[in-house]
Amino acid sequence: MWTIEGQETDWPKLDSLQPGRVLDFYDEPSLFTVRTRDGFDLLAYRCGADRDVDRFLLVPTNEKLLAEIEHNLISLREALTLQPWSWLVDRNLDGTLSRPLAVDPLKLPDRALPEEGVRLYADTDVFLRLRMIGRGIEAGHIPASVVKRAVEGATDAIKALVRHVLGASAITGRLSDVARRYYDLPAVHFAFRSFEIAFGKPSDPTELMDPDTFDQIRSLLVKGLSWAELATEGIPANPTSEWTAIVNALTKLAPPQKGTVQEVEVSGVLTGSEYRTVRLTRHTTRRISEARKLLNPDTMPHTDTGYVREFDKDKLTFTLRNAKGETLRFVEFSEEQYDDSLVAFETDRIVTIVSTETVGAAAELVSITFGSSLAEGNGEDNSSE
Amino acid sequence: MVDAGNSEKPVFPTGWPARCPPEDASCAEGQVYRITKKNPLEPSDFLSVREENKPFPPDRECEAAGLSVFQKREDAIHYRRKFPYLGDRIAQGTLTEEHGKLKPTPRGRNSHMTWWPYEGVERSKLFTLVEEKPCGP
Numbered sequence: 001m002w003t004i005e006g007q008e009t010d011w012p013k014l015d016s017l018q019p020g021r022v023l024d025f026y027d028e029p030s031l032f033t034v035r036t037r038d039g040f041d042l043l044a045y046r047c048g049a050d051r052d053v054d055r056f057l058l059v060p061t062n063e064k065l066l067a068e069i070e071h072n073l074i075s076l077r078e079a080l081t082l083q084p085w086s087w088l089v090d091r092n093l094d095g096t097l098s099r100p101l102a103v104d105p106l107k108l109p110d111r112a113l114p115e116e117g118v119r120l121y122a123d124t125d126v127f128l129r130l131r132m133i134g135r136g137i138e139a140g141h142i143p144a145s146v147v148k149r150a151v152e153g154a155t156d157a158i159k160a161l162v163r164h165v166l167g168a169s170a171i172t173g174r175l176s177d178v179a180r181r182y183y184d185l186p187a188v189h190f191a192f193r194s195f196e197i198a199f200g201k202p203s204d205p206t207e208l209m210d211p212d213t214f215d216q217i218r219s220l221l222v223k224g225l226s227w228a229e230l231a232t233e234g235i236p237a238n239p240t241s242e243w244t245a246i247v248n249a250l251t252k253l254a255p256p257q258k259g260t261v262q263e264v265e266v267s268g269v270l271t272g273s274e275y276r277t278v279r280l281t282r283h284t285t286r287r288i289s290e291a292r293k294l295l296n297p298d299t300m301p302h303t304d305t306g307y308v309r310e311f312d313k314d315k316l317t318f319t320l321r322n323a324k325g326e327t328l329r330f331v332e333f334s335e336e337q338y339d340d341s342l343v344a345f346e347t348d349r350i351v352t353i354v355s356t357e358t359v360g361a362a363a364e365l366v367s368i369t370f371g372s373s374l375a376e377g378n379g380e381d382n383s384s385e
Numbered sequence: 386m387v388d389a390g391n392s393e394k395p396v397f398p399t400g401w402p403a404r405c406p407p408e409d410a411s412c413a414e415g416q417v418y419r420i421t422k423k424n425p426l427e428p429s430d431f432l433s434v435r436e437e438n439k440p441f442p443p444d445r446e447c448e449a450a451g452l453s454v455f456q457k458r459e460d461a462i463h464y465r466r467k468f469p470y471l472g473d474r475i476a477q478g479t480l481t482e483e484h485g486k487l488k489p490t491p492r493g494r495n496s497h498m499t500w501w502p503y504e505g506v507e508r509s510k511l512f513t514l515v516e517e518k519p520c521g522p
Contacts (some may be wrong), residue, residue, distance in 0.1 A: 019442055024492055026420075026453045026464055026471065028434045028441055048470045054439060076467055095440040115466040121493035122463060275463040 001050050002109050006088065006101035013037040014100075017044055017056060017091055023069060023120060031076070031120075033061060045080055047088075047112040057105065057112070058087040069120050073189060076114035081105040117265050117277035124274045127185055129198040130154050130253070131265040142195045143260055150197045151187075153264070157252035158183035158217065164245030165216045182217060198268065222272035224250050228284050235291045247291045254280040254288055301366060304328045305352045311345035317362055318345060320353060331355055332362035340368050395483060395503035398450075401435075405447035406501040412482035413500060417454035418461040422472035424514055430476070431508035448490075448499060452508075454478075456496035458515070463495070465518065478512035 019032035020041070030046040041061050048055035059080055068074040080086070086105045090098040105113070123129065130150050137146055162182045188200035224246035227235065235243050255261040267277040306328045310319040318341055320329045331353065333341050344351045350371040355363035397406070421430040434441050434449040441449035455461045461475050480487065485502040502508055 024467065025448075025490075025497075026468060027451075028439070028445070028449060030468055046468065046470070051437075091440065093438055093440070111469040113469075115469065118463070118466040120467075122459075122495065124494065273459055275459050275466070 001048050001053060001055060002112065004088070004101075004103055004108060006103035008099045009087070009102045010099070011036075012040065012042060012058060012087060012100055014089070014097055016095060017089070017097065019044075021066065023066070033066070034058070042087075043079070045076075045114075047108065052093055053090045055088060055090050055112075057108070058089060058100070059083055059105065060086075072119045072121050072123060072126075073191065075117050075119050077116055077118070080113060115277075116279070117267060118275075122274035123198075123268050125200050126188065126198045126268040126274070127200055128154050128158070128266070128268040128270045129189075129196065131191075131194055131196040131267075132255075132261045132263075133194050133265065134255070134260045134262040136260050137194050146195050146260055149256075149261060150195060153252045154185075154197065154199060155183050157221075157249040158185075158270075160245050160248040160252065161217045161220045164220065164242055165213055182213065218270050218272065220246050221249060221270050225266060225271055225276075225278045228254070228280055228287070229278055234287070235294065239295060243291075244295050247288055247295055250280070250284075250288050251292065254285040255282055257282055257285055257289075302329065302355050302357075302363060303352065304355070305350060305371060307348060307350060308341060308344040311342065313342075320351075329353070329355060330362050331365045333365040333368075337365055337368060341365070344368060344370065395485075395505075397485070397501060398504045401450050402446040405450055406486040406499075407447065407488060410486040410488035410499075410501065413480035413484045413487040413502075414482060415456065415487075416477060416479050417456060417487075417498065417500065418458050418515075419452065419454045419476050419478070419512065420461055420465050420468075420471040421474045421476045421512075421514070424474060424517070426476055426509040426512055426514060428507075428509050430472070431502075431512075451499035451501045454487075454498050454500050456498060460495045460497065462516070473518040474514055475516040476512035477515040478508075480511065484511065 013036050014034060015037065017034055019029045020035055022029045022032045023043075024031035028046075032044050034042050034044050036042065042058045043061035043065070045057045045059070046054060047057045057080060060083060065074075065079060065082075069076065069079050084104065085102055087100040088103055089100050092098075117131065130153060132146050132150050134146075136143070159179075162179045166179055185199035185201070187197055189198040190196065220242055223242075227233070227246075228250055235247070253264060253266055255264050262282060264280045265277055266280060268274070271278060304320055306320045306322045308318045309321045312318065315332070316335065316338065317330065317332045319327055320331060321327050343349075351368050352371055353368045354366040356366055357363055419431070423430055431452060433452055435446075453464075455464070458475060458477070465471060465473070465475065480500065483503070484506050485500060487498050487500050489497070490499045491497050
């Protein structure tokens, strides 16, 4: 069996590894609590075995930690490596225990710990979970940008897939109420050791998802994540239109090339299996970037300056015109951009917008910033192609 | 070796605790999965804690005589991820009533079952390897 550096200690004082509470079982109790002679509770995790010996990692525990494990709020690896020091004990065939060895659990061989991200039970109630990993992301020190990226990444990724499945028009206007069921999922859990957010089923039972639509969205994400797990391959030679949606979704999920977030773990039912965890790295981001160049070689953002006219509250669109009344751009915007767009319309202020082309008639609004008012400005057209 | 044509009634190994397997265990039937180490499969991949002469809690004597299997392959994979030391491989077997008794013993809502094989059943021969965990990062 593997060996590791550690220091033999006289504590914890254990006569046996008689299980108290059994959290998991494979042929025998494999994750369970034990109590020391002096009344302290430890969590025992069977981390190795050979013909003569079973090896256990012992970590301090309490009811809070046990509840977190049993409610799938924490991964097993995280639960076992929370403390800077833990102990290893070997149990012999006659039931006697070796002297405890104090070890740094993070220095255990990889195979002696659960895989990253795996929880006690399958994530059947979690549609999508994102865990952001990077230096500087730790309890008490979560940059707001990391939180923003996690929330927007998940929402925008699913939105990109919903747009493909339901059609571009489904995202805009009041029809978006139907589409929103699929991407505006309730956050059911946050964790702050790294930063993690889990999205579950819609909380309102009347907001039912069409199973076929859900399956189509999941199928696209599964395809994308399976491609992302490959080390080197590019997208298919003659990519179908779905690959644009898939790559756009992956763009939202994968970590940025620079910044705090270095890796993102994606799990949940939408990945195809409640057991699956896919790790997206910066290498994945580079592959996605290459794929985007192949899929959208001519797509450039447009920048236009003008005035918001013909504002449609139902379809969430507006028309941007110059001072001469010539149409510059027909734009669709999101609910999050509604307020700024409405202010621009109602106040006749000159604005500069950035938009990108979509498969529909309207360009998608990326940003809107205010310039000088109509009374002051010239209404110049600064559109760039 | 259990012979289907032999009229002799199959029995469980001697020394098991009374009422083991439990009365609510059913005749073995269907496809199951187990985590294994060896390729090709060896009898050691299918030994119970009792057969390995390893200690077990006194209130779990009957469970110690059985083997953990799963009805769903994904559940076996999940356990492999939780306990990597168990092995890198998944084996699939098809059990029938000649092979012993089976009882659902789920953890959470998974498909974990306990299989109590009859005496003489060549367990490793009932299974084939269906998955090997890829090595490397």
